[in-house]
Amino acid sequence: MSTEQKNLQEIIKFRLEKLDKIKAAGFNPYSYNYNKVDHIADIIHKGEKSVGSFVKTAGRMVSFRKMGKASFTHVQDNESKIQVYLKNDLLPENIYDSIVRNLDLGDIIGVSGELFITKTGELSIKADDLTILSKNIRPLPNLKEKDGEAFNAFEDKELRYRHRQLDLIANPEIKSIFKKRAKIISTVRAFLDTNGYIEVETPVLQTVYGGASARPFTTHHNTLDQSFYLRIADELYLKRLIIGGFEKVYELAKNFRNEGMDRNHNPEYTSLEYYQAYSDVFEMMDFTENLFRDTADKTGELKFEYSGHTIDLSKPFKRKSMFDLLEEYCGADVSSMDTDALKKLAKEKSLEIEDDLNYGQVLDKIFGELIEPHLIDPVFVTDYPKAISPLAKEDRNGNLDIVERFELFICKTEFANAFSELNDPLEQRRRLESQAKLRELGDEEAQIVDENFLQAMETGMPPTGGVGIGIDRLVMLLTQQQSIKDVILFPAMRTED
Template sequence: MSEHEPTAADENKLIAERRAKLAALREAGNPFPNDFRRTAEAGWLQSEYGDCSKEELEEKNTEYAVAGRLIRNRGAFLLIQDGSGQVQLYINRKGLDADTLEAIKHWDLGDIVAARGPIHKSGKGDLYINMAEARLLTKALRPLPDKYHGLADQELRYRQRYVDLIVNADSRRVFQRRSQIVTFIRDYMNRRGFMEVETPMMQPIPGGAAAKPFVTHHNALDLDMYLRIAPELYLKRLTVGGFERVYEINRNFRNEGLSTRHNPEFTMLEYYWAYADYRDAMDLTEDLMRSLAATVLGSTTVPYQGTDYDFGKPFARMTVVEAILAHNPGVTAEQLGDEAAARALATELGIPLKDGWGLGKVQLEIFEHTAEEKLDQPTFITAYPTEVSPLARRNDADPFVTDRFEFFVAGRELANG
């Protein structure tokens, strides 16, 4: 623990002090006023006036009302943050009355405050509201972590996401970007004639995937129910009923492992399309991903963990067997086409196998252990063995494999169809 990091005792003392301030506010009147109305957000002010000179703003002297969370105290300047960005407040000791100046002394980092006054620019080029009016809207009882230098503890970030959002701009951008992605996907599918639907989250039989479900009980029916592991079966029933293009942006629940790659509760897009095959689905998925990157990011080059992923050029397409051969020099198609030879190869590669597995499952194990994580740039893998694809259509020319695909980026499966 660094000398600057507050102990639990220090934090409890700060909380007690803030509770005392809140008690004083209650005695003085309404501690949570809701009659303040802002006229501008910080982000808009920055975009509208960020390029203006100090002299231009002084001449305009345009007044705005702002509100946000107090995140930094710079003496005469206070920095607040709202949902769009940040802007400074200037404590004008000549323009504010004595009661307001005294009240400001009791503001703490984390408080929700409001101010009204003209927008100006400091000598350093920072925009600020020259406060003619200032009010406390909500007293924060808990201090912001580490004097607003950030929330570094990863577990704490996950458990107290609201604190993470307050202090980490990157986390806020992830939430905003996710909203933009979902909006784009919905618009994209609607424009292509797909109808958005909602299917049951509680199901009498968990189907559509091989996963362990969460179990609940329906008291009125005295019936065990399962949170859905996939919407597949209900979406297929809709196509049977005559809806030829349907999709759902849905929550799924799988009572399994927890990691940075797997969450028991997650959202996915699932769609069904009559009179189309897996090649059409790959074309749509590729165009969706490319259009999504171009619209949301403004570029088809997607940076992720130090690597640039190119969604602009045509995605690679190869079969399971082709992927194994591409990433295992020396392995032949003849080895992969014979069960005994494929088993011998797997043993040589250190891949454990079970006696009951057929050639298709052995091929998949070799693929997953030696090729999958190497599929870095956007890649479709097709021709999965029928043995490991129970819900997929067999290929007309080669019934050993199915008409399905999985889509990979950075060695991770992002889609399948």
């Protein structure tokens, strides 16, 4: 969209002329500060009881009706909006002619005055003074509305995401999603903090990326003349802290994955990982369940509708083995099948399976296609194949093909992934070396041998339980949003032009 559009240029030109008129009259159209005494929501909240009292507030003009020597405007602040009556006679000398006549939709003003009820019954401020705080020179989207319903609503998703500030002005209810996001994050932090966890920060720029199976972003440091990767996970560094003697650590920060984008994936996303020494995946299951329940409870409701399903986080989360689920939904005992038998099963269920997939990949595929769509109520799925879990400990009961791992599913979506963390340095080395072989065979997402990590583990890592949670998805669930773009203020977009 060109910025050279003549109509837009003309609107801007007229606003610049008004700006000059305000300056010429001796007023600064871009003030340094304003003593905003009252929040509009507080004024509205008091309602008719406040009539006759004097208030002083500020906000953005979102409606403007001029009638010669008097005007009405609605001023919108962080949480609410109120009508302001601007009357020539009631304002100080020169304010009406020099400022009010040069105001536009989108200007930010400060006003003071007495509260009254208009003829049509709306609580309003009868302005006895007005200060212009910021002059708008670029028009806002249409803000016409009646009874809270917008006409010509600003709902083009591309414009809303690219120009989020306009979205927040035109659709102020969107702010509640991001306020809730902030509350979810602070509640999660508080939960971990009160349970003795220490929040840490580990490198975003990594020379060897690891801790997950994904393709990274690559960048370059000039002074070191060396490539760096933006982290795909913070797992390996957090384990080094466990080895160093922190017994409970967590990091709540962004990861970056150079992969597909859709309503569940943004290239940069917020992840939470927490690790507890001397623990295992089963204890972490209890803890994670409590974390989810506590967060939902303190930020909203435990029971809600999402994607057409009723989700109830107050009930105990189910716990099921992947093999039991496969038996339940496929009617086949998969536990004794080898890779070929699994492939045969997949083909019977008319899944497309590439020939070069290994045991774990086939099982994962079958699970994703045939089981995940059934997982509505919260369920911890356990017993994952070792081949797709290179950082998890083998099953303690002697099944060498599976590991101690869970993924938490709610409403068909994965929310958490956890292991009894592998702490045997020799086994860890074998696992990463076998990943390296997969990589040589062309698996771009296979993990890399991180020698520093392996040396750290050789120092001795206590048994540890670790969990990763996709925070954006948690926010989606608890705010009932269907797209990750609606819980990220500035989702990744291709550049225009």
